[in-house]
Amino acid sequence: MILLWLVAIVVFLLDWWAKSIVVAHFMPYESRLVIPHLLWFTYVQNTHGAFGMFGNSPALLVVLALIVLGVFAYAFRDAVRHSNLVRVAFGMIVGGAAGNILDRLQHQSVIDFIDFKTIWPNVFNVADACITIGVALLVIAQLRGERRV
Numbered sequence: 001m002i003l004l005w006l007v008a009i010v011v012f013l014l015d016w017w018a019k020s021i022v023v024a025h026f027m028p029y030e031s032r033l034v035i036p037h038l039l040w041f042t043y044v045q046n047t048h049g050a051f052g053m054f055g056n057s058p059a060l061l062v063v064l065a066l067i068v069l070g071v072f073a074y075a076f077r078d079a080v081r082h083s084n085l086v087r088v089a090f091g092m093i094v095g096g097a098a099g100n101i102l103d104r105l106q107h108q109s110v111i112d113f114i115d116f117k118t119i120w121p122n123v124f125n126v127a128d129a130c131i132t133i134g135v136a137l138l139v140i141a142q143l144r145g146e147r148r149v
Contacts, residue, residue: 003084007091008098015099015126019111031115042115044123045107062104065097072138085141092134099127 026032026043033040072093073080080086103110112123 001080001087004080004087004091004094007088008095011092011095011127011130012098012102015096015130016102018113018126019099019103022111022113026113037118038116040115040117041113042117042123044112045109046112046123047109062101065101069094069097083141085137085144089134089137089141092130092137096127096129096131096134099125100131 022041022043026041028043028045031040031042072090080090100110110125110127112125112128114125114129115123
């Protein structure tokens, strides 16, 4: 379980650090080119859930995030004990969720800044990316038969 919590802490701190830099050096909705024709950093204060869903109720979104974490913890409770891949995946999900929950509690919104304008319509953050990668790793673990329920 140490691996799970280590990954979660690293993800949480990396997300917090990146968002702190954006808040300190960008104005809201300011956009700066990072990699020509590919990547911009655009400071967005997102009051909605993933992909703009669930309105702009921070309390509801915090509760939903906690419920989803609980469902994942229950569904993968055995696999977490037996699979490093699941531990890493769940650590990424927990760390990312914690980063976004902290934003909602502090700012009533989530700080997003990673912007692939030409290939993806949504701006996101490190926490979002880690949650997505974590879920993909859970799917891989499932396909490999690493989920023991």
